[in-house]
Amino acid sequence: MTAHNILRAILVIVAVSHVVLGLMACVVGPVTIVSLVSSLYGATVTVTPQLHHVIRILGAFMIAIGIMSAFAIRDPERNRAIVDGIGILQILRAAQRVIFASQIQEIFAIPSGRLMMQSGFFLLLGLVLLLLRPHATRVGARA
Amino acid sequence: MVAGAVPLLYGVAALLDARLLMDVTGLLSRASYTMTPELNYARKPLGIYVAMFGALLLYTIVDPVRYRAVVTWGALLLIGRGVQRLLIAGELHDVFAIPFERNLVHVVYLCALGTALLVLRPTPPTSRT
Numbered sequence: 001m002t003a004h005n006i007l008r009a010i011l012v013i014v015a016v017s018h019v020v021l022g023l024m025a026c027v028v029g030p031v032t033i034v035s036l037v038s039s040l041y042g043a044t045v046t047v048t049p050q051l052h053h054v055i056r057i058l059g060a061f062m063i064a065i066g067i068m069s070a071f072a073i074r075d076p077e078r079n080r081a082i083v084d085g086i087g088i089l090q091i092l093r094a095a096q097r098v099i100f101a102s103q104i105q106e107i108f109a110i111p112s113g114r115l116m117m118q119s120g121f122f123l124l125l126g127l128v129l130l131l132l133r134p135h136a137t138r139v140g141a142r143a
Numbered sequence: 144m145v146a147g148a149v150p151l152l153y154g155v156a157a158l159l160d161a162r163l164l165m166d167v168t169g170l171l172s173r174a175s176y177t178m179t180p181e182l183n184y185a186r187k188p189l190g191i192y193v194a195m196f197g198a199l200l201l202y203t204i205v206d207p208v209r210y211r212a213v214v215t216w217g218a219l220l221l222i223g224r225g226v227q228r229l230l231i232a233g234e235l236h237d238v239f240a241i242p243f244e245r246n247l248v249h250v251v252y253l254c255a256l257g258t259a260l261l262v263l264r265p266t267p268p269t270s271r272t
Contacts, residue, residue, distance in 0.1 A: 026227075045181060046181065048179060048181070048182075049234070049237075049238040050176050050177075050179070050182055050238055050239065051179070051181050051182055051185060053231075053234070053235070053238060053239070054182060054185045054186070054189060055185070056227070056231075057189060057224075058185070058188065058189045058192060060220060060223060060224055060227065061189070061192040061193055061196055061220070062192060063220075064196060064216055064217070064219075064220040065192060065195065065196065067216050068199065068212065068213060068216055071212040071213075071216075078209060079210070079212065079213075081199065081202050081205075081210060081213075082199065082210075082213065085195055085198060085199045085202075086195075088195070089191060089192070089195045092191050092195075093188065093191060096158075096187050096188065096191065100184065100187065103180075103184060104184065106180075107180045107181060107184055108181075108184070
């Protein structure tokens with residue numbers, strides 16, 4: 001498997017997960033959100049009407065990022081900025097989980113092991129995306 | 144540039160400071176709400192996504208033809224957010240005390256910006272054989 005194929009496979013994971021989770025965040029009701037968050041993240045959450053609205057906004061942005069990722073799957077060289085952006089996004093998400101770990105555990109009762117595992121996963125995803133992104137000179141030569 | 148800079152600044156504000164976010168939403172939407180611990184956490188991932196979306200949209204200035212897909216989907220998201228706000232206007236009024244006329248201003252702004260991006264986006268280069 002070439003680096004190019006690994007990059008595209010990761011972009012597929014990013015695209016599918018973002019579009020599916022984003023659609024769910026936009027469409028499903030508070031009861032389903034509670035059970036989804038519990039099974040996916042191991043978190044306990046009370047979905048107030050205000051939080052529900054924020055989750056729907058987050059869902060809309062996740063769908064947009066997922067679709068942009070889908071464009072990058074088709075042509076990673078042309079869409080190098082998208083690959084960079086999504087790589088940085090994943091690293092920021094991992095950093096945010098580590099920095100606010102105690103707050104997350106306190107509010108959502110997520111076990112620390114699971115939280116660290118999730119952070120490690122996002123960090124790895126981001127780093128691999130940035131490492132395997134098409135080289136600038138190759139992109140320049142193609143343009 | 145407006146379409147990218149606003150989400151970038153808004154996302155960074157949401158990410159950095161709860162008080163700043165409340166001031167900005169209060170100023171722009173006249174929204175009123177209590178920052179619960181869950182909301183206080185949710186603003187951070189939301190801020191990252193909104194800021195990254197804005198940064199990507201802003202980056203298309205470098206080469207709008209090459210990043211036409213970003214412009215297209217950025218525009219569709221803006222229109223989608225406008226429609227979303229229109230559909231849940233009642234809920235926004237009940238939950239956040241956002242006045243209907245203020246919400247309508249946001250709906251028009253988002254839809255107009257998205258439509259302008261769609262209309263003005265560069266046409267894809269035709270391949271010459």
